[in-house]
Amino acid sequence: MQEEQHTVELQQQFFPISDFHTVMDKWSDLLDDDPQKNIYTADNDYHSFAFAYQLLGDDVLILHQKTHCHAKHRMELLPRRKSKFYTLKCLINQNKSARLISQNHHYDMHQGTMAFFSNYANYITELPAGYREENLQIVISHKFIDEYINRQHISHSRLQLIINDPNDLMFVIQQPPAPIKSNIKQLAQTVVGSSTATNKLNTLTHISNTLDMLFRLQIEEPTQPTSLPQNKAQQVAKYLDDYLTMPFPGMDFLATQFGISVSGLKRHFKQEMDTTPFQYYRHKQMQLAQKKLQESTATVSKVAYQLGFDNPSNFIRAFKGEFGITPGKYQKEQDTEA
Known part of the structure; x- marks a missing residue:
């Protein structure tokens, strides 16, 4: 009961990217600003926080925030039913569990939890004392989606609805694939001090690649860990067969997706398939690479990017590791034989 008396109730409304500095100016009495480093800080009896930001015109706003709650918090984000923009939020680190409430759905927030929603959403975050x-957080304009994202890649029906229609839906992933988590951490590290035109271009490309991976996910609601049925390894293998044009999603993601433990997945996949999930994925991916390299219009770089590699050199190493020959030499041998 005593804890309830010290619950901090906060409300905030969505605001468009173009209003960022105006909103920050209104809070100037509560925040300390370091304009040289693009950082705002606050420290009071209820909480302390610091967030660095990078503003990329009116299309992208990146916020990297660290928060310490001295009291229990209940924070409500109110919808803004005007224009259309989106937020991708990822929990990088935490020391206690927290809760996200949206449309009467309760999500336990764990390290890595990711949510995507529009400014029409209305959600509450509950944080315990000592949290x-x-x-x-990456705030993205609808214009950015139109210009940088191939909507044909959006595989999940909920994501399609969030992007195409004004609604308060939220797409939550408890355990995102490893490549997405890696991209998020890289973005967090580059927010402060990234002010040159080249850095901005690289950052925009990084964000569009992250969104593309997110939108292409074949994902269902995660289930609780169970024992692994005999055919579960085949189910994982079939899932990976459809994943060959993206980076390997990681064992944690696969285990969560199929409701099994990581150790159980490794053990039973080895028993059923006589290999590891990653080795299976890489072998199938390189077989696909072979077929693509046999096409007359294919180049090594083009095939590398088609298969989700971030640069051709990584693809060359993977191909040579699988077949003992570089993809360039393989192509030449195929041309000679033809």
Whole structure:
């Protein structure tokens, strides 16, 4: 009961990217600003936080925030039913569990939890006293989606609805694939001090690649860990067969997706398939690479990017590791034989 008396109730409304500095100016009495480093800080009896930001015109705003709650918090984000923009929020680190409430759905927030929603959403975050968190939020304009994202890649029906229609839906992933988590951490590290035109271009490309991976996910609601049925390894293998044009999603993601433990997945996949999930994925991916390299219009770089590699050199190493020959030499041998 005593804890309830010290619950901090906060409300905030969505605001468009173009209003960022105006909103920050209104809070100037509560925040300390370091304009040289693009950082705002606050420290009071209820909480302390610091967030660095990078503003990329009116299309992208990146916020890297670290928070320490001295009291229990209940924070409500109110919808803004005007124009259309989106937020991708990822929990990078935490020391206690927290809760996200949206449309009467309750999500336990764990390290890595990711949510995507529009400014029409209305959600509540509950944080316990003593809670520490590091998160990254990327606010994206609808124009950015139109210009940088191939909507044909959006595989999940809920994501399609969020992007195409004004609604308060939220797409939550408890355990994102490893490549997405890696991208989020890289973005968090580059927010402060990234002010040159080249850095901005690289950052925009990094964000569009992250969104593309997110939108292409074949994902269902995660289930609780269970024992692994005999055919579960085949189910995982079939899932990976459809994943060959993206980076390997990681064992944690696969285990969560199929409701099994990581150790159980490794053990039973080895028993059923006589290999590891990653080795299976890489072998199938390189077989696909062979077929693509046999096409007359294919180049090594083009095939590398088609298969989700971030640069051709990593693809060359993977191909040579699988077949003992570089993809360039393989192509030449195929041309000679033809």
